[in-house]
Amino acid sequence: MGDLLAQLGSVLASVMFVWAIIQQYFPYNIRNFFDKYSQRFLTFFYPYIQITFNEFTGERFKRSEAYSAIETYLGTTSSMQAKRFKADIIKNNTQPLALSMDDHEEVADEFNGVKVYWASGKNILKSQSFSFYPNTDEKRYYKLTFHKRHRELIFGPYLNHVLKEGREIKVKNRLRKLYTNNGSQWSHVVFEHPASFQTLAMDPVKKQEIVDDLTTFSNAEEFYNRIGRAWKRGYLLYGPPGTGKSTMIAAMANFLCYDIYDLELTAVKDNTELRRLLIETSSKSIIVIEDIDCSMDLTGQRKKDKEEPEESDPAKKPVKPPENESKASKVTLSGLLNFVDGLWSACGGDRLIVFTTNHVEKLDPALIRRGRMDKHIELSYCGFEAFRVLARNYLYLETHDLFEKIRVLLEETQMTPADVAENLMPKTSPADVEGCLRSLIEALENTKEEKRIEEEEKRKKESAAAAAAVAAAEVKDEIKVAKPVENGSNGSI
Ligand SMILES: Nc1ncnc2c1ncn2[C@@H]1O[C@H](COP(=O)(O)OP(=O)(O)OP(=O)(O)O)[C@@H](O)[C@H]1O
Numbered sequence: 113m114g115d116l117l118a119q120l121g122s123v124l125a126s127v128m129f130v131w132a133i134i135q136q137y138f139p140y141n142i143r144n145f146f147d148k149y150s151q152r153f154l155t156f157f158y159p160y161i162q163i164t165f166n167e168f169t170g171e172r173f174k175r176s177e178a179y180s181a182i183e184t185y186l187g188t189t190s191s192m193q194a195k196r197f198k199a200d201i202i203k204n205n206t207q208p209l210a211l212s213m214d215d216h217e218e219v220a221d222e223f224n225g226v227k228v229y230w231a232s233g234k235n236i237l238k239s240q241s242f243s244f245y246p247n248t249d250e251k252r253y254y255k256l257t258f259h260k261r262h263r264e265l266i267f268g269p270y271l272n273h274v275l276k277e278g279r280e281i282k283v284k285n286r287l288r289k290l291y292t293n294n295g296s297q298w299s300h301v302v303f304e305h306p307a308s309f310q311t312l313a314m315d316p317v318k319k320q321e322i323v324d325d326l327t328t329f330s331n332a333e334e335f336y337n338r339i340g341r342a343w344k345r346g347y348l349l350y351g352p353p354g355t356g357k358s359t360m361i362a363a364m365a366n367f368l369c370y371d372i373y374d375l376e377l378t379a380v381k382d383n384t385e386l387r388r389l390l391i392e393t394s395s396k397s398i399i400v401i402e403d404i405d406c407s408m409d410l411t412g413q414r415k416k417d418k419e420e421p422e423e424s425d426p427a428k429k430p431v432k433p434p435e436n437e438s439k440a441s442k443v444t445l446s447g448l449l450n451f452v453d454g455l456w457s458a459c460g461g462d463r464l465i466v467f468t469t470n471h472v473e474k475l476d477p478a479l480i481r482r483g484r485m486d487k488h489i490e491l492s493y494c495g496f497e498a499f500r501v502l503a504r505n506y507l508y509l510e511t512h513d514l515f516e517k518i519r520v521l522l523e524e525t526q527m528t529p530a531d532v533a534e535n536l537m538p539k540t541s542p543a544d545v546e547g548c549l550r551s552l553i554e555a556l557e558n559t560k561e562e563k564r565i566e567e568e569e570k571r572k573k574e575s576a577a578a579a580a581a582v583a584a585a586e587v588k589d590e591i592k593v594a595k596p597v598e599n600g601s602n603g604s605i
Pocket residue numbers: 311312313314351352353354355356357358359360469470491529530531533
């Protein structure tokens with residue numbers, strides 16, 4: 113055995129020596145020829161295919177999108193196999209670190225029962241210039257190896273799967289942003305609102321319906337392409353103040369991992385500026401216009417139209433800004449309609465457009481028709497199920513003897529989730545659970561009493577008005593009865 117190894121060693125040494133001579137002294141053409149045929153010879157016996165994904169392709173400074181998607185994908189796939197990782201901090205609620213496998217690691221992956229191998233590596237190019245701090249030029253790559261009989265599966269579905277998954281994980285891990293417009297420019301901060309659908313207090317059936325709708329929408333790129341519609345969806349959230357409209361938007365953004373563009377319509381000069389702002393929004397984002405009835409006077413346009421006949425198309429008429437606005441915003445209803453579903457609204461990827469309002473009845477029907485605002489969601493006063501979510505969030509409470517009383521009171525009164533939440537907010541540490549529930553009961557009873565007094569006064573006023581009307585009618589009748597007598601007496605004279 114020892115002899116055999118010694119012989120093998122000497123053969124290898126000879127081959128390497130000959131190869132070194134060839135490299136040194138043979139002209140380039142011959143070397144190339146030799147390379148080509150040795151490769152062919154090898155592939156004849158070697159049944160595996162290899163694909164290399166370089167970190168930088170073409171322009172040196174632009175990182176390859178495929179490389180970074182693969183890096184992210186392998187970060188999750190390799191976490192159970194690789195032994196050395198590179199870690200980067202990401203500020204994400206669920207995961208603080210993004211892992212990717214370190215150089216010269218190899219992991220296996222499986223797709224439809226086919227095994228493939230990913231290896232990471234790097235080429236180091238020596239720097240030509242002399243420096244005390246040698247500047248090595250590292251070129252990283254991933255190498256995918258698989259059997260040639262799976263060529264079609266790997267080139268098509270598998271690589272698509274890797275790139276799609278990688279991009280999706282990347283979107284989830286990135287820091288999300290909250291943009292707002294300062295005139296025609298978007299500026300942003302990091303979006304860190306902690307709201308989620310778990311903490312949102314509303315009827316669970318309705319909540320699940322919204323979650324399902326969002327999930328279906330975010331996965332429906334092919335469907336929207338097939339039916340020939342732009343991949344976007346409009347939500348109208350309406351309800352009294354403090355019922356969770358803004359909170360729901362934050363929950364939607366966290367659920368889908370989308371950025372938020374909070375559009376301040378009164379700061380937009382005209383329709384052109386509005387369109388420019390739209391074009392600058394990125395895909396996978398939620399465009400929000402809060403309190404749409406306050407930011408624009410869209411409401412009375414059709415009515416005012418009759419008073420001001422000079423502009424025949426109501427949609428073209430400039431929107432009147434609130435009275436204290438010195439600069440008139442020339443955004444029109446038609447400009448806004450185009451923003452929501454005109455040709456420009458289709459550029460870029462998936463987008464949600466969300467309007468919120470306290471007065472849905474004031475909005476122009478054209479603005480909120482299906483197709484523009486596909487889903488109308490009413491956020492209303494706190495019901496018992498919504499209360500239970502708040503009790504769980506604020507007091508870690510699943511059930512309590514006082515719940516039944518609260519259920520009855522909630523049915524009899526109208527209190528917003530914001531008010532209920534304020535009463536449940538612990539004022540001591542540890543929380544005085546019973547005290548919080550009693551303070552809520554007291555608040556509910558006060559609201560009930562106020563409502564009763566209000567209704568009684570209303571009833572009194574109504575009955576007083578009715579009595580006054582009856583008295584007036586009686587006086588009228590008396591006059592009518594008296595008149596013929598007067599006439600009769602006059603006639604007789
Ligand atoms: N449904 C809800 N679930 C959980 N918290 C809620 C809910 N509604 C209101 N809140 C609480 O009340 C506060 C106000 O809610 P939010 O700002 O979402 O109301 P809104 O409907 O947007 O009101 P407005 O119409 O005045 O803008 C939030 O900070 C949130 O903590």
